[in-house]
Amino acid sequence: MVSYFLFKKDIHSEIRSRYAVNSLAMFIIVTISVIMFSIGAEEISDYLTGGLYWVVVFFTGMSGLSRAFVSEEERGTSLTLQLVAKPSTILSGKLLFNLVLTFCMNVVITILYSILFSSFVLKSLSIFLFAFFLGTIGIAISSTIIAAIISKAGSKGTLYPVLSFPILLPLILILINLTKSSMDGVSFNEAFVEIAFLFSYDVVMTAASFLLFDFIWKD
């Protein structure tokens, strides 16, 4: 329950300052606008649209998800947090917060994307929904653990995408592949191997995060 209260504290401070929400929203709008400007009047293939979708998701995540831990370091409240709860509780609370944030940002991106890009047509919706949910969870988990690592390091802003991209790469590659499959209208059974992989990535990353967080958090 303590992790739920940690989560509520983060949500409340978020609602008060609206810092992360604003920066994420602006980032999404700016990225999608840049893509639309650079495409101009041309038609782009649906595979390209699918790939670009995950590019937008990834970079939006990179701009907003490190705040969970970096803000604690910056405000000087991380020592208090160490006294208040066990490391695994803290990780659960922060993970919940990042999950909610990633989910909201992905929903917004999907809606904006389907309105603005006419070639973003998904024939087998079930594959895309699985990819969406499992992908959101995977991005949230990996981003959270990497955010914890860089919050203790030096040049946090630039280091965060550098560390996160290779760890997220297997996820992104499979997600792009699944988006392609869902645009092609592939049946669920054929895509099953990749969806099973997404699930196992989520499980493995969660397990690794909880096992290793103690070592990152304690001084």
Added chain:
Amino acid sequence: MPIKSFSKLWSSIWKYFLFILMSFVIFAGISFPIVDVPKNWYEFPNIPGLGENAKIIFFHVSTAWISVIAFLMSTIFSIKFLRKKDLDDDVKAVTSAELGLVFCILATVTGAVWAKFAWGEFWSWDPRQSSIFALLLIYGALFALRSAIENDEKRAQLSSVYSIIAFVTVPFFVFIMPRIMKGLHPGSADDSTSGPVVNFKMNSNMYLIFMLTLVAFTLLYIWLWQLGVKSGKLKNKVLL
């Protein structure tokens, strides 16, 4: 005293053995001819689809294999460090990671050269090429992380954690992804077999030379690792 001088003698012996082994393997790998029907012990069979290119198997696969072993050792030493907080384990882990990165670069470059002759382009974003590129990024990021932290223990702690997380993705990149996705590299989903190494397309003497190459490269890795650990420990002692 006799134990110390024996261990010095032994360390020289295996290094000279490595010298002879590697020289033989280089000679055999490069100059043994490839014929359709090998009749002598010094002839290699012609594997369909590869031809003369097959000789690169010895060196390209060996460097890739050593790179994986090095990353595995780095993870093992990282786990050891997290348990005992001995900075020597951190030195061992970093040296392993550095060597892993070097051999990974070698594997990428030898692979690109092979790609030019077999597929026409140095780089075609084939799944195995993409996955080795991802490995380079992952372990490059490890060194970026290390350079961003001042404090010794904190640096060792955080880079151990990252190295363990990074290694979780390695089996996927090296063994799973290139085999399930469609691509040009032997052993991908397009290939009807699992490639010449796993499927024993090589005959017995070619296989022997290949195994000897692996042994030679492993010994070389061990030697380089020992040198790196010695110099790392000295550096720590002197800087403290």
Added chain:
Amino acid sequence: MDGLYHFFENNSIYVVLTISLIVWFGIFFYLKKLDKRLEKLNNSIKEVSNE
């Protein structure tokens, strides 16, 4: 010498072999030198710390 040059021109694989062996010999002797130097350094640091 002319015959040797023509031989290498037609069987260039042996040029590759010679160069590879030269590279390997160079690496090996450099590593040996490094090993000796590190041993000496290690021993001198041990003596200094034992004094």
